[in-house]
Amino acid sequence: MATRGRKPHKGNREPTLDRRPLIEESTVDFSLQQKCLDIFRDALQPSQDDAQAVQEVKGHLYDRNFSAAFGRDEYLRVYASRWSPSRALAYAEIFSHVTPNLSTRLSRSGEDGACSFNVVCIGGGAGGELVGLAGWFHAWLDQSVSAASHQHLHVRLIDVADWASITQILHNAITTPPKLSEYASQAKKEANVALLQSTSISTGFHRTDVLEPQTEALVDCLRSADLVTCMFTLNELYSASMPKTQQLLHTITDTVKSGAHFLVVDSPGSYSTVSVNGSEKKYPMQWLLDYTLRQPGQQKQDDKWQRLASEESRWFRHPLALQYPIDLENMRYQIHLYRRADTGG
Incomplete structure (x- = not known):
């Protein structure tokens, strides 16, 4: 989860799949990216005066407090x-990038012709997922031939810290035209x-520790999810508790519907330690994830x-x-x- 610290995991890393970083254009x-940044700027008003608080947060994260x-x-x-x-x-x-894989879920509509795309973001309280999803959905509505006023994005953010007020502030900024100067031209207005x-969007925040016994609220969120995301969160969950993280993955597997998608993004080369018969061994996070979800060795049809x-x-x-009051950072990640396969139900 975000509040368990989205801090890069240090140590020797050896990527197991693609050893060559891909530079993405x-x-x-561009204008949509700037609009996403403007949402954070207008809603949270960052400035260089935040430097001391930023250092304090960094210190707590470094200490894993x-x-x-x-x-x-x-x-x-x-933050x-x-x-x-x-x-x-x-x-x-x-x-x-993954929209082609989601196209079937995006184009699905109910009896009244309305379409609601439901996303559950585990560890998503800090707003990156919310604004990223809003920007993506904006672009999809513009580009989709079938998109209409009936299309709706429902985002549920799950986190252990109380991000409710930040979620509401960002939601309001997403759904409200930005303030313009009184001297703005009529065309700009x-x-x-x-x-x-x-x-077109509804947002819900649920304060839940996903490593504790699963609450009905979390299970309800997962049941309706078309997409579950775990962004820079899974390796921290593994670091906190391997057994509980495995149980969370099993809960996701047992709860989501056929055709739902699970998207995991994390620091490249993340490793987690597993204790077996008193000895410890490090495994790549991706290997642990794949092993839990797909259970190598069983029949492919299973x-x-x-x-x-x-x-x-x-x-x-x-x-x-791009313009923002403080420096932006590039991001290297694994994805x-x-x-979810057909459950046969």
């Missing part, structure tokens, strides 16, 4: 305004619209998950011309996408 429109790092409203605002904007841009790019209309994509190292580099 963004497919997300997550309750302190995310225990104050000011720390939550500073979300400092690290989430860069990740939101990368996430919008990632969602764009007419073109000034929200990233998404309030009828696989509960289909692996659609898996890359050990990719780069997202933001355009240098794994799975689809």
